[in-house]
Amino acid sequence: DAGLRASDITEVILVGGQTRMPKVQQAVAEFFGKEPRKDVNPDEAVALGAAIQGGVLAGDVKDVLLLDVTPLSLGIETLGGVFTKIIEKNTTIPTKASQVFSTAEDNQSAVTVHVLQGEREQARYNKSLAKFDLSGIEPAPRGLPQVEVSFDIDANGILHVSAKDKKTNKEQKVEIKAGSGLSDDEIQRMVADAEANREEDKKFHELVQARNQADGLIHATRSAITEHGSKVGGDVIGKVESALADLETAMKGDDKGQIEAKTKALEEAGQSLYAAAAAGEQQPSGNAGGAHASSASSDDV
Incomplete structure (x- = not known):
């Protein structure tokens, strides 16, 4: 948690009566690569620490900073x-x-x-x-x-x-x-x-991220349909609506790969929607394309 390696520790102090056991001291020495200090009584350290903390909390000791x-x-x-x-x-x-x-x-x-x-x-x-x-x-x-x-x-x-x-x-x-x-x-x-449960939680997090990304795309796509739907043909809208339904179905399950695949499919369908809308806006009002766009607009609320 501190972002340190065992080799970064300069001194090792053992606290508590059980640390007198040779096996404990040997394990500590092997882990840190250095012998623990012997000049601190492990029993007294606990008692002194408790006494100092009590003094700080009571207001009697003011020159010691305790970090919890x-x-x-x-x-x-x-x-x-x-x-x-x-x-x-x-x-x-x-x-x-x-x-x-x-x-x-x-x-x-x-x-x-x-x-x-x-x-x-x-x-x-x-x-x-x-x-x-x-x-x-x-x-x-x-x-x-x-x-x-x-x-x-x-x-x-x-x-x-x-x-x-x-x-x-x-x-x-x-x-x-x-x-x-x-x-x-x-x-x-x-x-x-x-x-x-690190691996299980990692998979859960990835699944939620996939769902949230899919949900955001669905919301953005529905807004795009509302804004640009009158400018494109029904076949384009139909493909987008189909991709929307497929993604919403996938989101109900726990298959991250399926959700990501359907998300990509909706992204592609959405790009077609934007491209068709842009093309419709660029058509001159006097040609057939313009007449078709006008007709599509009159069919939408």
Whole structure:
């Protein structure tokens, strides 16, 4: 997580009574390529550390800086059930981070912010911390509204999450008390679970990306039909509509390759639509092409 190699570590200190075991010391030496220090009592180190932390929290010790970290990543659920991380695990606190998101549907007036903690790509496998709505978003085509989601962890470990519509400045906030309710064993289990399911999560992420790309293309193509449909012949529109239906059917399944293939087919059909529309616009009004374009226009609402 720190982006360091074992050879980058200059000193190794063992803490805790079990580190007195020769096998443990041997394993550490082999991993780091250097012997751990022997001048620090592993039992006393734990006791002294606890005492110093207690003194800092009580306000009696002021000249020692204690750096705590987030044990698991924090983020929100985004389109397709993806867990989008905003603060990565092992980030030193206090810390702040934010990302800008948008709407998934046209004229969407509210968004739900689902705050999660964990390491899995699939949101449903992470721990839910809070859920709240930001409403009052002005009607607009999807992708245009900008909603800034901010995470702020203070020195006491309290998480403050806010969602703000950057156009209207409307904002909703939630405060999550320090401590996720997870034990050290549960945290380690979640980290191990994410590692064990790395390949599954990678495939899930790729499938969601394919679906989202296909969904965006479908939306853009329908808008193109509305805008240019009156300028092209029915055979072109028919091919585009057929490709649209095929892609929508493919999106209901879990075959990424099929979705990508149908997406490419719709892209090609869409290019034909734009080419036909451009050709129709360039035809002089007095020739047969112009008469045909005029006739096509009168048939559309």
